[in-house]
Amino acid sequence: MKQLLILSGKGGTGKTTVAGALIELSKAKALADCDVDAPNLHLITKMQGQFATTPFYGMDKASIDQKRCIKCGACVDNCRFTAISDDYVVDPYACEGCGVCQLVCKYAAVTLKPFIAGKLMLYKKNKLFSTAELKMGSGNSGLLVDSVKKQLIKNSTDEKFAIIDGSPGIGCPVIASLNGADMVLIVAEASVSGVNDMKRIIKTARRFQIEIAVCINKYDVNDVETKKIEKFCTKENLLLAGKIPFDKKIVEAVNKGVSIVNIGDSKAGAAIYDLFNNIKTFFAV
C-alpha cells in the first residue's frame, strides 16, 4: 500500500482541507489521521457506522505504596523529572515511566503500573479509517501515531493507496508518521512564518529520503512569499504540485462538514483538482 502523507510543519495551513479534498478526488479507501493531539479529519470524512476502540497504553507510571515507603528520599533524589512530591506521591503527568524510582527503592515500595494514555479508533465499513485521540497532557504521541499507522496497515486487505493526515511540528509524532510514507505533500502558507516552517519540515522529511511535493495555500494573500516558495522549490528540485487561492468557501465547507471539492464551484476546489492531477501518476490512482 502506497502512502501519501500530508504535512505542514505548522498547524492551520490547510492540511486537513487538502487531505479531505484529495480523499474525495482519489477515492482512497484507506485513511489515517496522525494528528493525535487534535484530530479533525473525522469531521469531514463522514465515516459511517460503528468503530472499534482499543485503549492505548503509553509508558507505565510509577506508584508508591505508602505502607511500605519509609520516606528515605532515594526516589525523590534520583527522579530527573521531579515527578515525586515531598509527601511521596507520583505526579502522573510528570512521570515518564523510566523506572529509576523503582530501581533505587530498597523497600520495594514502588511499582510501575499500566497507564491508558489515549484510545485508537478504527472504522471499517465503506472505508478503512484509522484515528486516535491522546488523553490531555499525555506524552508518547509518537508511539500513538505509530499505532495509528500500524492499525491501518494491519487491517488493510487490497487497498493500494492510503492518505494520511499528519500532525504539526517536526518532533516525535511527525517523525513517527514519516516512517513508511512514499510521498510527503507539504502544505505551505504564503507567509514569512510559512516559508520558515516549510524549510524546517523539508529538512526533517529529507532525512527519510521520501519523495517530497509542495503546495502553496492562500498563495494570493502574499505574492512576495509565494515567489519565495516557488524559487525555493526550483532551486531544491522539489515538485511544486499546486497553488491554492484564498477562498471563503473553505470556511463554508468546513462548517458544513464536507470537502471543498463537494461544495460546487470554488476556486480552491479547482486548484486542488489540479494538484491531484499533478501527483496522481506517482501513486498510479
Next chain:
Amino acid sequence: MNIAVLSGKGGTGKTLVSVNLAAAAKESVYIDCDVEEPNGMLFFKPDQIIKEPVTVKIPEIDRKKCIGCRKCIDFCKFNALAYIRKNVLVFEELCHSCGGCIIACPQGAVNEKNKSIGEICSGISEHVKVFTGEMNIGETSGVPIIKKLLLTAGKQDTLYTFIDCPPGSACTTMESIKDADYCILVAESTLFGLHNFEMVYKLVKFFSKRCGVILNKCDENIINPVESFCKKENIEILGKIFYDRELATMNTAGLILSRTSEKYGSLFEQLLQTVVGKI
C-alpha cells in the same frame, strides 16, 4: 503576571495575538514556547541577540569497564540501549536522560555526556524582551528546551509576560501553562475550531486556570460555532478579530500590527486592557 496564549491547534492566531499584545504592552516579555516551529522572532526581529545551547544528558559507555552484563539494557524502558557486536550502543534520539543506566551498571561503566538538542535565543525589540527556543531538526522532544526557556525568561522583572504556547494539549503545552496566571484561548470560527477549542479548554479547566477567549477570523455573515458554545457554557469572550485581507497581508509579511497599523494598534491596546482587567 504571566499570560499564556493557547489554541488547541496551530494556525488559529496564537502568535498573532501574543506578539501583538506584547507589543501593545510596550514594556513586556514575550516567550515563544513553540520550539518546533518558532515564529515570534520573525515578527519581532530583535537586536542584541544572545544564543545559549540547550543540552541533555546522554549515556556514554566506558568500554574498558563494561563487562557486557546488559543490566543497563534490561533496565532501559525506552529501548535506547542495545548490545551489538559485544558493545553497548546508545540510540541518542530514544534516550529520555533518566540516568537509570548509570545506577543499573554494577561496573561503573556508564558516564554521561552533554548533547545539544537546540538553543535559546533572546533579544530586544523596542521595549519587548523576546525569548525563543528552537529545537534542532531531527530531535524528538522539545520539553527540555521549554523548561529551560521558561526558567531563563522567568527571571525578568517585568509586569507582563506573554507565553506563546505550542499547539495541542500534550505535555509541551502543559509545561508552558503551569505557571500562568491567566490563559487566553484563541479560537477560529469553524467547526474544526470548536473541536480543538474544547480540547484545550478542558486542559485549562483541569489546571483551574482563569481564562477568556479571543475569536479570530470572524465573519459577520457566518454563525460562529465557538461563539455559540462560549455563550452556552458561560465562557468569557475577550474580543473578536474579523477576517480582513489587510490584516492577512500585513501578518503574512511578518509585520507587527500593533506597531504598523493605527486601527489594529488600538484593537490590541483595548484587548490588553480587557485582559488586564480580568487578572
